[in-house]
Amino acid sequence: MIAFSGMYAAWRHVFKLDPDRAISDEALERICLSGTDGILVGGSSGVTFDNTVELLSRIRRYEVPCALELTGADSAVPGFDGYFVPTVLNAGRTDWLVGRQVEALAEYGAFMPWELAASQAYLILNGECTAAKVTEARTQLTADEVLAYALVADRLWRVPVIYMEYSGTYGDMALVRQVRDRLAQARLFYGGGIATPEQARAAAESAHTIVVGNVIYSDLAAALATVDAAKPEACAGDIA
Numbered sequence: 001m002i003a004f005s006g007m008y009a010a011w012r013h014v015f016k017l018d019p020d021r022a023i024s025d026e027a028l029e030r031i032c033l034s035g036t037d038g039i040l041v042g043g044s045s046g047v048t049f050d051n052t053v054e055l056l057s058r059i060r061r062y063e064v065p066c067a068l069e070l071t072g073a074d075s076a077v078p079g080f081d082g083y084f085v086p087t088v089l090n091a092g093r094t095d096w097l098v099g100r101q102v103e104a105l106a107e108y109g110a111f112m113p114w115e116l117a118a119s120q121a122y123l124i125l126n127g128e129c130t131a132a133k134v135t136e137a138r139t140q141l142t143a144d145e146v147l148a149y150a151l152v153a154d155r156l157w158r159v160p161v162i163y164m165e166y167s168g169t170y171g172d173m174a175l176v177r178q179v180r181d182r183l184a185q186a187r188l189f190y191g192g193g194i195a196t197p198e199q200a201r202a203a204a205e206s207a208h209t210i211v212v213g214n215v216i217y218s219d220l221a222a223a224l225a226t227v228d229a230a231k232p233e234a235c236a237g238d239i240a
């Protein structure tokens with residue numbers, strides 16, 4: 001079995017599925033068999049134990065690796081290939097920086113499969129998205145501030161995954177690339193507004209891993225077309 005860190009380090013493209021949103025069996029099959037590197041399960045609201053178990057059991061009909069973003073103790077469902085534990089670097093509410101994780105570990109720390117867990121440092125950059133509202137994120141940042149947040153997570157805290165989250169809108173790829181180029185050890189995930197092969201390719205040339213979410217639910221064919229666009233052979237330059 002590959003260690004979780006080895007698994008996500010190889011991810012270039014993942015689909016993010018929200019347990020609180022309906023998806024047909026047919027659409028789920030096409031997502032799972034699309035050639036994507038993995039499925040991330042997570043959402044900013046309405047995620048429960050029951051809807052997470054249900055979605056996991058449906059994804060498990062396929063071989064695609066599947067990880068959970070563990071945003072609350074109540075959705076800690078066993079059986080995923082790995083668990084990302086998010087912290088929001090630019091949260092206005094400090095419980096999203098560290099607090100919710102403490103609550104969860106106070107309850108379940110003894111059962112945590114540590115070899116399958118990784119910290120994930122979010123930088124939320126679209127002030128209109130649900131995650132920004134829930135965490136009261138400070139999203140009006142200069143490029144220097146964005147880089148500084150990334151350096152805190154990468155160099156000081158040694159967080160293995162940094163996630164630039166533009167959920168719902170396509171981000172600033174020059175800035176994403178700049179962040180990636182400054183990282184010493186973290187993998188950079190990018191998510192937000194990817195709806196075309198061109199956007200997927202540009203994002204895959206800028207971050208290590210791209211995350212495609214919303215378009216799955218609005219235009220499945222467009223979502224599926226992002227997979228090949230993120231493959232190394234479709235991208236230019238140094239994309240290690």
Ligand code: 1GP
Pocket residue numbers: 016165166167168169190191192193194211212213214215
């Ligand atoms: C959401 O970053 C992901 O958490 C993907 O964003 O839904 O805009 O594709 P979209």
